[in-house]
Amino acid sequence: MDTGQDTYAFLSPDPSIQRGSLAAHVTDQLRTAIMTSRLEPGTMLNKSEICTRLGVSRAPVAEAFARLQAEGFVDILPQRGTTVTFLSVRDVEELVFIRKGLECHAVWLLAQRATPDLLDALDENIAAQRDTANKDERDRFHDLDSAFHDMLISSLSFRRIRAMVESVRNNLSRARQMTNTPQRIAMGIDEHADMVDALRARDGNRAAWVMAQHLEGIITEVARLSRERPELFNDDITIHDSGTIRRALSS
Incomplete structure (x- = not known):
């Protein structure tokens, strides 16, 4: 190109x-x-x-x-x-797998450690996300979305984990930007709010489950993108709606 x-x-x-x-x-x-x-x-x-x-x-x-x-x-x-570099559906699944392992456990821990100040800051971030979504300011929404996840990890003071999550998130960023439809953005904001509700209720299992569903949404949207714009991908693998990876059959 x-x-x-x-x-x-x-x-x-x-x-x-x-x-x-x-x-x-x-x-x-x-x-x-x-x-x-x-x-x-x-x-x-x-x-x-x-x-x-x-x-x-x-x-x-x-x-x-x-x-x-x-x-x-x-x-x-x-x-x-x-x-x-082209997108790779194999890489997407691997990166989501890594993020789930790190961030699901992070919110599980935070359910017992989250301070009122952190919860208030997360609420303010979500309110700003809704405002940018209403204005269709996608670049600004992306920044706020990243900040939300960064606040969760940073509050644990795990420096190495934070660096790992940031690296993985950066590599997923292209796929997320290209699949962030208004519907997906609205759903993601609601999932963020559900996470904060679970943290406020000290329900670590619920917070981890919501985070897992939130991150798996990336795979669902990349599945759609890989079908609609296969020229952006460098392999003959497609992610199907079930979240499984299958090799495309040659004709």
Whole structure:
């Protein structure tokens, strides 16, 4: 999938960035564009155009590509160039499996540890989510959704778990952004509210169950996406509504 100049309209130079921070700045801008699907799976990245847009040399862009490759967001193909990685249904199931293992146990623990201040902050976040959903501000909703889950993990003060969840969430972000219909957003907000109700009731089992259903919704929506836009996926696997993975039969 080739790109034109308009593909990089979201990039802009920042004169305040110090030379030693250029690669991190380029990485952040490209990662955000990939996570929010401004750069879709399969997009060939034009290094020269990115350099021009950001007003930087090729070195920080090359370093940014290497960092993004390590994070799983791009593929660097010798003699061919760098492309945004395709989605993989196998990866989606694996990432959801990891998140369930970490976040379901996290809310189970929180049912006995959640403070009134945390519960109030979660309520405020949910109210803001409903407001953004009513205004169809999807980028803002995505930020609030991530903040909600981050508050749950951060409140346990498990630094390594927080880093692991953030990494997995980032890799799932593209699929979530592309499947966040108004109906799914509304359902997700209701699930967040149910989680907080369970935490307030000190019902850890209920909180964990709601979290599991919430995360499994990602698989359901990716199932739909894999059928509607198979060109975004790099394997011959589809996730079916039952949540199972099956290999597509060749004709």
